[in-house]
Amino acid sequence: MSNNRFPRLVTDAADFGRVAVVMGGQSTEREVSLDSGRGVLGALRDSGVDAHPIDGIPALLDAVRAGHFARVFNILHGAGGENGELQGALQSLGVPYTGSGVLGSALSLDKVRAKHVWLSLGLPTPKFKVLPRGADIHIAAREIGFPLIVKPALEGSSVGITWVFDESGLDAAVELARRYPGDLLMETLIEGDANEGGEFTVAVLGREVLPTIKIVPKTARYDFDAKYIAEDTQYIVPGLSGAAEDEMRALALSAFDAVGCFGWGRVDIMRDRHGRNWLLEVNTTPGMTSHSLVPKAAAAEGMDYPALCWRILETSMQREGAKA
Ligand SMILES: Nc1ncnc2c1ncn2[C@@H]1O[C@H](COP(=O)(O)OP(=O)(O)O)[C@@H](O)[C@H]1O
Ligand SMILES: [Mg+2]
Numbered sequence: 001m002s003n004n005r006f007p008r009l010v011t012d013a014a015d016f017g018r019v020a021v022v023m024g025g026q027s028t029e030r031e032v033s034l035d036s037g038r039g040v041l042g043a044l045r046d047s048g049v050d051a052h053p054i055d056g057i058p059a060l061l062d063a064v065r066a067g068h069f070a071r072v073f074n075i076l077h078g079a080g081g082e083n084g085e086l087q088g089a090l091q092s093l094g095v096p097y098t099g100s101g102v103l104g105s106a107l108s109l110d111k112v113r114a115k116h117v118w119l120s121l122g123l124p125t126p127k128f129k130v131l132p133r134g135a136d137i138h139i140a141a142r143e144i145g146f147p148l149i150v151k152p153a154l155e156g157s158s159v160g161i162t163w164v165f166d167e168s169g170l171d172a173a174v175e176l177a178r179r180y181p182g183d184l185l186m187e188t189l190i191e192g193d194a195n196e197g198g199e200f201t202v203a204v205l206g207r208e209v210l211p212t213i214k215i216v217p218k219t220a221r222y223d224f225d226a227k228y229i230a231e232d233t234q235y236i237v238p239g240l241s242g243a244a245e246d247e248m249r250a251l252a253l254s255a256f257d258a259v260g261c262f263g264w265g266r267v268d269i270m271r272d273r274h275g276r277n278w279l280l281e282v283n284t285t286p287g288m289t290s291h292s293l294v295p296k297a298a299a300a301e302g303m304d305y306p307a308l309c310w311r312i313l314e315t316s317m318q319r320e321g322a323k324a
Contacts, residue, residue, distance in 0.1 A: 009314045013048035016313060017070025020063060022086070024055040027078030028159050028180075036288035037075045043306040044073070044313065057086050064095050071316045072097040073309075074285055082285050083109040096316040100284040104261035108282040112153045112183055114259050118279055121258050123251070125279040126270070128187040137174050138167065140186055147189040152180035163189060190270035190278045197271040200239050202252035203286070203297040205264050205311060206318070209249040210297035212269075214239025235293070237300040248277055255279050263315035266294055 010016060021044065023037025024030055037053060044051040051073070054060045057080055063069060072090060074081055074097050084106035090097045100108065107114055115125045129140045130153070141148060141164070150173040151161040160180045162173035177184045192198035199217075203210040214236040238245050252267040259282055266286035270278045286294050288309070298308040 016049050019051040019071055020054045020069040021051050021073045022054045022060045023075050025076045025080050029077035033077045040075050040288050040309050043309040047306050064093055074098050098312050098316045099263045100261045105284050107259040108284045111281050117258050126188040131184040149187045149189050150177050151185050152177045153183040153185045190272050193273040196275050197273045200269045201293050202267045203294040204256045209253050211238035211300045212248050213237050213293050213297055251277055264312050
């Protein structure tokens with residue numbers, strides 16, 4: 001279970017009280033959240049925690065108001081559970097919960113505003129343009145340059161994202177991203193090569209940064225299928241070594257702190273072929289399925305899945321004294 005590097009702050013499961021594991025909900029990531037939630041619920045129960053599943057925010061708030069729960073393990077992904085709404089409601093009801101507060105959640109789910117904050121602090125994020133409806137996408141694309149990425153500013157799990165290599169792919173990419181609410185984001189495509197760079201993600205747990213994970217998909221692109229279905233994606237942990245590993249971990253923590261995040265989360269970073277790192281986004285309730293990345297990073301540190309769930313739940317105790 002927990003090792004020396006991660007001592008337990010709470011040693012008796014009873015100290016957590018009755019815990020609601022809130023999952024599912026109505027976002028596009030409902031199924032992934034249910035999968036994550038079932039894993040968390042089982043692990044907490046195996047550790048002796050009095051944990052119970054709740055589907056979605058309305059049911060959770062009813063149960064919390066009725067005094068059924070002492071704290072909440074939030075594993076909702078996407079809008080509602082990951083954007084500050086749930087956090088604000090729980091805060092006003094005085095019930096502690098895992099993960100970031102209102103500010104960190106809202107800023108992180110909005111990829112554009114997160115990028116504005118990072119840029120204001122000199123943290124690197126790919127060049128981008130925000131496209132309101134009716135904007136001339138072809139002019140914007142020429143400013144960014146090909147290849148580029150088009151994505152909705154508020155979705156997760158690679159929903160609505162298209163890689164665009166030349167003018168001919170532009171209209172279809174924009175049409176797809178426009179199906180989702182919020183602004184549309186056009187961004188420089190960052191690519192590694194056989195020797196250097198590629199896709200990385202870095203988990204933050206309390207004030208610790210876990211080893212980086214390098215994600216090497218079999219297919220050229222990392223999309224919904226590669227994330228949740230395919231078995232052939234390769235994960236290298238740690239993804240880097242020496243100073244490069246330290247540098248990426250430090251960048252992840254700076255990015256996490258900059259947008260006011262708290263407790264736990266996962267920072268997605270692209271590394272280019274010159275070894276430069278570029279921040280993509282922070283996930284404030286990252287996936288916790290058997291395929292998920294935070295459990296892989298924790299395992300590399302000797303922390304098994306139940307110990308990880310316990311540690312995340314502990315962050316709700318620290319939150320009781322926190323403001324954000
Ligand atoms: N600028 C970029 N350059 C290269 N790949 C990107 C870029 N932006 C996104 N991607 C790819 O798309 C995936 C999803 O993008 P991301 O911004 O993390 O949104 P989300 O995970 O919320 O869907 C990333 O994991 C990465 O594979
Ligand atoms: Mg991502």
